[in-house]
Amino acid sequence: MSTWRRVHVNLRKAHGLFPVSSRRVTQPNTWKYGHLTLCKSLSTSRPLRDDFFKDLEVQLAAMRQKALDALPGSDWSPLKMDRSLPPERADVVIVGGGVIGWSIAYWIKQKERLRGGVRVVVVEKDPTYSQASTVLSAGGIRQQFSLPENICLSIASAQFMKNINEHLHVLNEDPVDLQFNHSGYLFLANEEVAHIMEENYKTQRSFGAHVSLLSATQLKEKFPWINTDGVALASYGLENEGWFDPWTLLQAFKRKALSLGAEQSIGEVTDFKYTSNIATTAEGDQVVQRRIKSVKVQVNNSLEYQPIECAIVVNAAGALSGKLAATLGILLPVEPRKRYIYVLNCPDGPGLDTPFLIDYSGVWFRREGLGGNYIAGTSPEEALEPDTSDLEVDHQFFEEKVWPHLASRVPALEKLKVTSAWAGFYDYNTFDQNAVIGLHPSINNMFFATGFSGHGLQHSPAVGRAMAELIMEGNFTSIDLSNLGFRRIIQKEPMLERNIV
Amino acid sequence: MSAPFMSLYRCCQRSALLVVSRRSLSSVSPPSSVSPPSSVSPPSSVSPPSSVSPPPLHTRFLLYLTQCFYDVEMLQSWTFLQRWKRIQKRNTYYGYTQKNYGSDIAAAYYILSLKGGLRFVGQSEWFIADRRGKFNWAFLDHKDTPLEEVNMNYTDINYRGLDNLEEQKSLRTLSLRGCPEVNDWFLARLHMFEDSLEELDISHCPRITTGGLAALRNLKGLKRLDVSSLPGISSPGVVIILLEEMLPKCDVTANGYDHTLREES
Numbered sequence: 095m096s097t098w099r100r101v102h103v104n105l106r107k108a109h110g111l112f113p114v115s116s117r118r119v120t121q122p123n124t125w126k127y128g129h130l131t132l133c134k135s136l137s138t139s140r141p142l143r144d145d146f147f148k149d150l151e152v153q154l155a156a157m158r159q160k161a162l163d164a165l166p167g168s169d170w171s172p173l174k175m176d177r178s179l180p181p182e183r184a185d186v187v188i189v190g191g192g193v194i195g196w197s198i199a200y201w202i203k204q205k206e207r208l209r210g211g212v213r214v215v216v217v218e219k220d221p222t223y224s225q226a227s228t229v230l231s232a233g234g235i236r237q238q239f240s241l242p243e244n245i246c247l248s249i250a251s252a253q254f255m256k257n258i259n260e261h262l263h264v265l266n267e268d269p270v271d272l273q274f275n276h277s278g279y280l281f282l283a284n285e286e287v288a289h290i291m292e293e294n295y296k297t298q299r300s301f302g303a304h305v306s307l308l309s310a311t312q313l314k315e316k317f318p319w320i321n322t323d324g325v326a327l328a329s330y331g332l333e334n335e336g337w338f339d340p341w342t343l344l345q346a347f348k349r350k351a352l353s354l355g356a357e358q359s360i361g362e363v364t365d366f367k368y369t370s371n372i373a374t375t376a377e378g379d380q381v382v383q384r385r386i387k388s389v390k391v392q393v394n395n396s397l398e399y400q401p402i403e404c405a406i407v408v409n410a411a412g413a414l415s416g417k418l419a420a421t422l423g424i425l426l427p428v429e430p431r432k433r434y435i436y437v438l439n440c441p442d443g444p445g446l447d448t449p450f451l452i453d454y455s456g457v458w459f460r461r462e463g464l465g466g467n468y469i470a471g472t473s474p475e476e477a478l479e480p481d482t483s484d485l486e487v488d489h490q491f492f493e494e495k496v497w498p499h500l501a502s503r504v505p506a507l508e509k510l511k512v513t514s515a516w517a518g519f520y521d522y523n524t525f526d527q528n529a530v531i532g533l534h535p536s537i538n539n540m541f542f543a544t545g546f547s548g549h550g551l552q553h554s555p556a557v558g559r560a561m562a563e564l565i566m567e568g569n570f571t572s573i574d575l576s577n578l579g580f581r582r583i584i585q586k587e588p589m590l591e592r593n594i595v
Numbered sequence: 596m597s598a599p600f601m602s603l604y605r606c607c608q609r610s611a612l613l614v615v616s617r618r619s620l621s622s623v624s625p626p627s628s629v630s631p632p633s634s635v636s637p638p639s640s641v642s643p644p645s646s647v648s649p650p651p652l653h654t655r656f657l658l659y660l661t662q663c664f665y666d667v668e669m670l671q672s673w674t675f676l677q678r679w680k681r682i683q684k685r686n687t688y689y690g691y692t693q694k695n696y697g698s699d700i701a702a703a704y705y706i707l708s709l710k711g712g713l714r715f716v717g718q719s720e721w722f723i724a725d726r727r728g729k730f731n732w733a734f735l736d737h738k739d740t741p742l743e744e745v746n747m748n749y750t751d752i753n754y755r756g757l758d759n760l761e762e763q764k765s766l767r768t769l770s771l772r773g774c775p776e777v778n779d780w781f782l783a784r785l786h787m788f789e790d791s792l793e794e795l796d797i798s799h800c801p802r803i804t805t806g807g808l809a810a811l812r813n814l815k816g817l818k819r820l821d822v823s824s825l826p827g828i829s830s831p832g833v834v835i836i837l838l839e840e841m842l843p844k845c846d847v848t849a850n851g852y853d854h855t856l857r858e859e860s
Contacts, residue, residue, distance in 0.1 A: 256754065256780045260679050265672050266658055276783040276810035304786070332786045332813060336806070446837040447812035464805065464833050 179400045180359035180391045184215040186565065187389050187404040189363045189418060190411035191218025193228040193340065193551055194543050196347035197558025198408055200262070203354035205566045212566075214356040215402060217391055221360050225485060227412050228344050228551055230518025232435060232460065232469060234337045234450050235552035236279040237303035238329060240294045240592040241528065245301045246573045247553040247560075252334035254555035255343075261555075262350040270346040272338040277461070278331040280317075280449040282503075287454060288326040290592055295329055304333035319444045319506055320451075330449065337450060337460060340551050347554075359402075363411075365390040366422055367401065368537070384422075384537045406565060408541045413519035415544035424534065427583060428545040430482045431522035434471055436492050440510040441466040457499040459507075467513070472496050487515040520548045526588035531557060532564065532579035541565065542580060682776060685709060686756035698762035699741055703734050705759040712746040716765055721746075744768040748796075754781040765791050772821075773799040779807025786813035798823035798851075805834050809841075817845045824851030 186202060188195045199214050206212045223229050235255075237248045254261060259269045283291040291307075298305045308328040313320060316330075352358065367388045373381045388401040411418045413430035420426075438459075448461040448468075459470035472495055474480065480488060492512060501508040523530065523545035530545040543561050546553060556573060563571045570576060582589060649655070660667040685708075693701035699715075703722065706713045707730040712723035715737045723746070724730040742763050753776035760766070766788050771777050777800045785792070792814050797803060804827040811817070820842065828834050831852040839847050 260676075263675065265668055265675075266661060271804075273804070273806060274779055275806040276779055277806075333783050336783075336809075446809050446834075446841045464830065464837060 179393065179398065180215060180217065180361060180402055181213070181357060182400070183213070183403045184357070185213045185404065186215070186406045186408065187402055188214065188216045188408045188410055189389070190409070190415070190544075191216045191221075191348075191358065192223075192226050192410065192412050193344045193347060193554040194412070194546075194557060195408070195410040196344060196351050197554045198410060198543060198561045199356040199558075200347050200351040200354065201558040201562030202565060203351055203356050205562050210355050214351075215359055215404075216351070216356060217359050217361060217363055217389070217402075219360075219362045219394070223341075223344070225519070227519045227521060229341050230435075230485075230516060231340055231548075231551050232337065232458075232471070233340045233551065234279070234335075234460070236331060236335050236450070237298060238279055238281055238294065238305060238331060238335075238593075240290075240297060241589060242297065242301060243573070243575055243578055243589075244528070244549070244553070244591065245298055245303055247556040247575075249301065249303060249334065250556035250559070250573060251553055254559075255338070258346065262346040264349055264353045267349065270342060272342050272346075274338040275336045275461075276333075277337070277447070278333075278335045278449045280331075280451045281329045282313075282325045282451070282453050283327045283329075284324050284454050285326045291327050291329055294592065304331065306330050306332055317444070317447070317449075319504060321503055321505055323502075325454075335450070343551070343554070347558075359391060361391040361393045361400075363389055363418060364392045364399070364421070366407070368422070382536060386422075386537065386539055406539050406541065408543060408561065408565075410543045412521040412544060412550065415521060415542070422537065422540070424537070426530070426542070426544070427525040428521055428523050428530070430519040432480045432482050432485070432517050433473065433520055433548070434487050434491060434515060434517050436470050436487075436496065436515045437462065437513050438468045438470055438507070438510045439466060439513045440468060440507055442506050442509070443468060444504065444506065451503070453499060453503050455499040455503075457496055457503070459500060459504070468507070468510075470496055470500055472499070482519065485517045485519075487517050489515065521545055521550060523547050525583055526590050528589050528591060529553070529557070529578050530580055530583065531560065531575050532581075534580050535584065682751050682753060683755060685751055686753050686776075688755075688758045693759075696735070697739055698759075700735060700738055702742060702759050702763055703737075705756065706742075706745055706747065707734065709747065709750045709752055709756070711748075711750050711752070713742050714744040715740040716743045741765045746770045747774060748772040750774055751776055752781075753777065754784050757781065757784050757787070761787055763788070763791075767791055768794040770794075770796040771800060772796050775801060778802040779804055779810065782807040783810040785811070789813045789815055792817060794819040796821040798825070798848075801826055803827050805829065808834065808838055811838075812841055814842075817842055819846050819848070821848045823849055 188199055195216050195218070199216050202212055202214050220226065235248060235252060237245055237252070239245050239248065255272060255274065258272060262270050281291065295305055295307050306329070308316065308330055310322040310325050310328075313325060313328045314322050348358075366386050367390070368384045368386045371383045371385075373383050375381055386404070386407050388403045389407060390399055390401050392399045409415050409418055409426075413428070416426045416428040419428075443466055444461070446461075446464075450458065450460040452458045455472075457470065457472045459468050461467070462469045470492075474491070474495065480491075489512070492515070497510075521544055527547040528545065529547075529550070530542045532542060534540045534542065541561065541564065543557055546557075550557075560570055560573055560575050563569070577589060650658075657667070657671065661671060689701040689705050692704050696704075703713055703715075707722060707724045708728070710724040710726075710728055712721055713734075714721050715734075717740070718737065721744075722731055722734045742760075743765060745760070745763075745766060745768065748770055749772065752771070752774055769785075769788070769792060777797065779802075782797070782803065785795075793816055795811075795814070795817060798821045803825050808822070808828075811820070820838075822828075822835070822838065825831075831849065832854050835847060835849045835852075839845075
């Protein structure tokens with residue numbers, strides 16, 4: 095038998111040497127190719143190789159089917175067929191791979207009891223993050239809020255950033271360098287809003303934020319380049335405030351989460367499959383309770399899609415989270431709002447001690463690098479919100495709305511050059527401009543972490559931890575954020591930020 | 596050749612390659628710092644200098660081992676964590692001492708147990724811990740005397756340890772030369788001495804960057820500042836000019852920088 099096999103193999107080798115196919119063997123003019131062709135014709139069966147692999151494929155498919163039948167709850171297979179598709183099953187699906195999404199993924203993986211115990215998939219539409227709010231933000235962090243929840247989130251996030259390399263360190267990789275600028279926020283208030291600022295200051299101090307109040311003369315003494323006309327009071331952050339590089343934070347979260355075993359999948363969530371239950375309340379009202387069974391992920395630029403069976407869905411889609419909730423028929427008051435950031439060059443501008451200045455007119459500016467560059471912007475009025483279909487920059491807006499206020503506040507910025515500009519989306523909560531964090535009351539496995547209205551980046555580490563606590567432990571353990579839940583939207587009780595801007 | 600010999604041979608072969616190769620093994624995975632699209636990114640005025648020197652041989656050997664054995668990886672991350680915990684523990688808040696002896700003695704005890712040195716207000720005598728951590732317990736006699744000068748050169752002090760010094764309202768000199776754990780967050784916390792501090796030495800601290808130096812603006816009374824040889828500063832020439840501009844009353848010392856204009860080749 096073995097000798098016969100050897101003959102076969104030899105023939106196959108000979109076959110490979112010459113560009114002859116088996117079809118030619120049957121032709122009458124075989125002889126002109128020489129005796130080697132004659133040898134070839136000795137082989138009467140089809141080439142051995144084809145047979146073997148065809149058999150193997152059939153065998154493997156049968157084996158996979160058998161394993162699937164035997165273990166219906168698992169999509170484990172010895173051979174991964176297609177890695178470009180998302181997995182068929184997951185425990186937690188996080189929709190939105192921005193800084194909030196990756197932070198939640200990191201904290202869930204951090205809290206799991208057993209390595210690989212929880213399967214987390216982060217679905218991101220655009221892996222280049224070309225329109226993502228995370229990377230297009232100004233990157234500031236402040237503690238000067240009026241709601242205790244926001245103040246605590248900021249303090250916890252600053253604490254996280256202090257020890258970022260102990261949290262997000264990946265072995266054999268470079269340490270994370272956030273490029274944090276410890277420059278503080280400076281809020282200016284006029285006569286009308288000075289009392290609000292004083293109350294806010296008291297709240298902030300009581301929660302342990304290091305903020306100081308300055309009168310107009312003290313302000314002039316500290317920052318001689320500010321024109322203090324109309325300023326009654328200023329509050330200035332001393333510690334844990336400043337700005338950092340958003341891209342670095344996003345990549346650090348992503349790198350660490352991936353190293354802990356979270357999975358990334360590129361695609362867009364287009365649909366949900368859910369089951370409904372009708373429950374009756376004590377008063378006899380009928381309430382529909384829903385539970386999401388699977389999430390349909392559409393692969394980019396393709397008709398291919400993959401439903402992910404999952405236990406928990408987290409909506410962290412930022413500016414598009416309202417649209418995502420609408421596919422389930424939920425009214426989530428979060429919509430994209432376009433905000434412009436202008437890069438200014440002014441060699442005579444203020445120096446290294448420039449704070450993140452926020453005027454009571456709503457105009458803000460901060461230093462960018464060391465070469466006399468600054469970035470500035472403001473929020474437009476409610477009625478004049480720009481169109482959100484693209485990220486085009488309106489330069490007229492700077493001339494009319496930003497520059498006059500800026501130049502009157504900082505006279506040195508009268509002569510400046512706008513070197514570039516960009517626009518980004520706020521995940522603007524139209525209800526009360528604050529985050530929506532927690533479970534939806536009628537869909538009992540959909541969590542929200544969205545609607546941050548411009549401070550999502552600075553709160554991301556603490557929000558991720560709070561969400562992971564909610565998912566893994568069932569309630570908030572470190573910071574109680576139950577007031578920021580979905581309930582307030584249904585009960586129409588806004589949690590408004592009493593800030594000057 | 597039998598299997599164990601073969602694997603040993605391969606191992607040696609690879610280690611030989613390791614010694615020869617100039618590139619660190621940690622850079623095998625693609626770098627994650629992809630900048631966002633240029634049309635939308637703010638222009639960054641400074642780019643950090645890329646360090647090209649390979650890590651020492653024993654680090655490379657450890658890296659090689661981590662890639663082969665999970666145990667080594669576990670061990671390495673464990674030691675990393677332990678090191679961090681040890682530093683945090685050394686910088687813990689001396690609450691018990693503070694309750695029983697007052698905040699000044701607690702601060703002094705903290706400084707001496709980190710092998711630092713200190714001088715009380717109105718005293719000419721220095722209390723300094725020696726190389727092995729031994730110090731003179733006579734500092735206990737100076738109860739309720741605040742500190743005037745503190746020398747923490749080459750110690751493990753970090754921002755957490757500053758809790759112990761929070762009550763020192765008459766601290767005039769603080770020397771932090773070559774402290775490996777002093778970083779930007781530490782400098783941001785120095786605003787607690789804003790009225791009293793006159794001299795500050797932060798030279799040779801490897802983790803200080805430009806972003807932290809901006810936090811020194813709160814130290815209004817500063818008269819002398821030493822920022823020599825900070826490796827984390829990307830463009831020292833500009834930074835020092837801006838620093839002098841920000842602290843006009845202060846005498847800034849900045850040695851150990853190469854200010855010569857290098858020609859682009």
